[in-house]
Amino acid sequence: MKRVKKCDVCLWILAFILIAWGTFGLTVLPGIYDNIVHKQTVLSQNKDESLGLSALMFSKPPMINTMKFFFWNVTNVDEIVYEGARPRVIETGPYTFIESEEKRYLQFRNDDTEIFYQNYKKWIYHDELSCADCEYTDNVMIPNAIQIGSTSFTYNPNYVTSDATQTIISIFLLATGENPFNMPRVGDLLFDGYNDPVLTAAHSNIVTFISDAFNGGVSIVPFPFPDMHTMAYFNGYNNSRDEQYWVKTGKDNIDDLGVIVSWADTLMLPESWWTTPQARMINGTDTGSFAKPKLTEEDVLPMFHSYLCRSFNAVYEKRTEIAGIPSMLYSVPYDEWDTTLPQNKGFRYKNYEARDYFPGWIQCPKWNASACTASPSDPIDCNDKANLCNDCCKQGKVGDTYVLPPGFFPLACYPGRMETSPFAVLWSPPHMLYSPDSVVKSVNGMAPDYDQHQPLQYDHEPYSGMITHVTYRVQVNMPIYANPIFPTNAHLPDAIVPMFYESSEAYLHDWTYTYFQVGFVFMPVFLFWLSIAEIIIGVLIGMLVFVLRARRTF
Numbered sequence: 001m002k003r004v005k006k007c008d009v010c011l012w013i014l015a016f017i018l019i020a021w022g023t024f025g026l027t028v029l030p031g032i033y034d035n036i037v038h039k040q041t042v043l044s045q046n047k048d049e050s051l052g053l054s055a056l057m058f059s060k061p062p063m064i065n066t067m068k069f070f071f072w073n074v075t076n077v078d079e080i081v082y083e084g085a086r087p088r089v090i091e092t093g094p095y096t097f098i099e100s101e102e103k104r105y106l107q108f109r110n111d112d113t114e115i116f117y118q119n120y121k122k123w124i125y126h127d128e129l130s131c132a133d134c135e136y137t138d139n140v141m142i143p144n145a146i147q148i149g150s151t152s153f154t155y156n157p158n159y160v161t162s163d164a165t166q167t168i169i170s171i172f173l174l175a176t177g178e179n180p181f182n183m184p185r186v187g188d189l190l191f192d193g194y195n196d197p198v199l200t201a202a203h204s205n206i207v208t209f210i211s212d213a214f215n216g217g218v219s220i221v222p223f224p225f226p227d228m229h230t231m232a233y234f235n236g237y238n239n240s241r242d243e244q245y246w247v248k249t250g251k252d253n254i255d256d257l258g259v260i261v262s263w264a265d266t267l268m269l270p271e272s273w274w275t276t277p278q279a280r281m282i283n284g285t286d287t288g289s290f291a292k293p294k295l296t297e298e299d300v301l302p303m304f305h306s307y308l309c310r311s312f313n314a315v316y317e318k319r320t321e322i323a324g325i326p327s328m329l330y331s332v333p334y335d336e337w338d339t340t341l342p343q344n345k346g347f348r349y350k351n352y353e354a355r356d357y358f359p360g361w362i363q364c365p366k367w368n369a370s371a372c373t374a375s376p377s378d379p380i381d382c383n384d385k386a387n388l389c390n391d392c393c394k395q396g397k398v399g400d401t402y403v404l405p406p407g408f409f410p411l412a413c414y415p416g417r418m419e420t421s422p423f424a425v426l427w428s429p430p431h432m433l434y435s436p437d438s439v440v441k442s443v444n445g446m447a448p449d450y451d452q453h454q455p456l457q458y459d460h461e462p463y464s465g466m467i468t469h470v471t472y473r474v475q476v477n478m479p480i481y482a483n484p485i486f487p488t489n490a491h492l493p494d495a496i497v498p499m500f501y502e503s504s505e506a507y508l509h510d511w512t513y514t515y516f517q518v519g520f521v522f523m524p525v526f527l528f529w530l531s532i533a534e535i536i537i538g539v540l541i542g543m544l545v546f547v548l549r550a551r552r553t554f
Contacts, residue, residue: 008548008549011542012542012545014538015539015545017538018538019534021531022531022534022535022538023531024531025527025528026528026531026532026535029527030528033524034293040519041250041257042249042251042254042257043055043115044249044251045112059102059103060101060102060103061101062511062512063509063512064506065100065101065504065505066096066098066129066504066505067096067097067098068504069093069095069096069190069501070091070092070094070095070502071093071142071499072498073090073142074143075089075090075141080181080480080493081488081491083491084482084492085493086442086443086493087495088443088445089498092138093134095136097124097125098123098126098129099121099122100121101121101122103117103118104120105118108249111251112251113251114246114248114249114261115247115248115249116244117247118241119242119286120239120240121241123237123238134186135186136185136187137186138186139183139185139186140183140186142183142189142500143180143497144178144180144182145231145425146178146196147173147178147179147488149424150178150198151486152353152424152483154485155353155483156352157352166485170486172198172201176201177197178196178488179488180488180492189232190233190234191232194232196231199230233476237416243264244263245260245262245263246261247259247285247286257285257290257465259284259285260282260283260286263282263304264417266282266418269310269412270418270420272420273309273413274310274346278343278346279310282304282311283303283304284301284311284313286303287306288301288303288314288456288458288470290467291330291465293463294462295328295462296316299330300313301313301315301458302314305456306415307415308415309415309421310347310409312336312456313336314331314332314456315331315333317457323510323517324513325461325517325520325521326461326462326521327459327460327468327469328459328460328462329457329458330460331456332455332456332457337407337429337434338385338406338407339403339408339409340406341385342383344409347409348404349403349404349409349479350401351404352401353401354402355402355479355481355494357442357481357494357496358436361438362388362396362405372391373391380392380393382394382397382398383398404426405435405439406435408435410424411426411427411476425499426496428475428477429455429473429474429475430452430473430475431446431447431449431498432448432475433450433454439496442496443495446498455472455474456471456472456473456474463520463521464516464519468508471503472502475498475500476498476499476501477497477498478497478499479496480496481494482494
């Protein structure tokens with residue numbers, strides 16, 4: 001009997017230990033493991049000032065980013081230029097590049113709660129990932145950004161020019177053969193640059209000499225030109241960088257990991273880019289590269305895209321699985337691209353030319369201007385989307401110009417740099433996905449597809465908040481319109497012509513997915529079920545002892 005009693009005591013002790021450890025594993029251990037994970041994900045440096053694992057991965061992102069460019073070849077240029085015809089386009093591509101990034105000159109400050117970096121990028125063209133007939137040297141027929149930009153100044157109130165100056169510029173454009181459309185090579189248009197007569201003249205020694213000698217050093221060219229001598233949309237970007245960043249390391253609050261403190265040494269974007277303080281804010285992380293841990297479906301993820309010159313919000317869309325890792329997909333929704341909404345009015349295209357590019361996109365069947373009942377004491381805000389069809393408003397006309405339909409916002413800066421945009425272009429999702437049908441049909445050749453053309457999507461592993469996959473798609477469009485001062489532009493239609501779009505997809509290296517799988521997926525689940533198992537086994541042992549003692553008693 002004595003031996004049996006000792007065995008009972010041992011079993012009771014074992015049961016108590018198992019239940020205690022199981023309870024500890026369910027209540028206390030998750031917090032301890034969270035702290036361990038947080039310390040591993042914080043952007044930190046070691047005592048010898050070498051980078052911690054997370055900071056090292058941050059400085060050289062372990063991902064493969066495939067960037068595909070699709071171009072819209074305009075097929076009826078003569079009809080557009082001479083007859084004002086609707087543009088017809090054919091999609092060509094993809095022309096594929098592999099992008100790599102490296103964050104350089106990392107510095108820490110404020111007790112290692114903030115980190116500085118400059119983000120350098122490199123693009124390498126890949127024939128084997130491009131379409132079978134695609135060559136880096138292919139020519140594409142698209143709107144001529146420099147020529148159209150040179151003619152648009154006549155409508156911009158910031159530049160006042162005499163009739164004589166306008167005539168001289170018109171003659172110069174004719175003499176140099178500048179037309180509203182041109183056929184540059186793909187590689188030149190994107191990165192390498194091609195010679196343009198207007199750019200060459202604007203930066204020539206003779207213009208500098210005349211400006212210094214007869215105009216007090218002020219350029220005789222009546223409107224600003226970009227500081228580049230050849231034309232390319234990403235001129236000088238290869239193996240270059242955007243502006244410098246200070247971001248939060250997450251040391252004092254893991255939820256702030258990667259949140260931007262300043263970009264280009266500023267906390268707000270310039271007023272010349274966007275017209276409202278809300279639009280000028282620099283929110284969230286650099287291109288959505290981080291998110292807070294323990295993500296939920298209610299979370300909204302703010303982010304700043306320096307190449308798009310603005311901030312966005314991403315919202316939960318659905319559950320996904322990337323490389324075997326359960327993830328949550330967050331995407332930038334339709335509303336973020338709708339500049340007719342009051343909260344987005346700061347992103348509106350200024351439309352100095354006052355063209356109604358898409359007549360009838362606002363359906364106002366009962367609109368009647370004579371029925372307007374507004375008064376000075378009770379005005380109607382025509383900036384509000386809800387009032388665009390009000391009898392006191394003019395079906396999309398706000399003040400002296402027209403608002404664009406949803407799906408567009410202007411390129412405000414030279415992508416990624418604290419410089420005002422040298423191009424009069426508009427961003428949109430590919431194939432004008434978020435615009436009304438009448439807009440899509442204004443150009444023959446558009447075929448939007450939600451799954452293929454949704455613009456900005458981010459898959460996150462929810463426990464850590466880390467990114468597992470990124471999809472980035474944006475389209476570049478050029479407004480064209482008739483301008484009687486310039487003969488080659490006198491008969492153009494009022495249209496927004498697509499030029500090209502980028503469709504990028506970034507995946508992590510296999511070892512990174514394995515790291516995520518073990519650290520963020522397997523271990524939390526393993527520890528949870530181990531704790532459950534310990535409690536269950538402890539309870540069963542206790543029940544076994546109770547049953548044995550009962551049998552001995554009876």
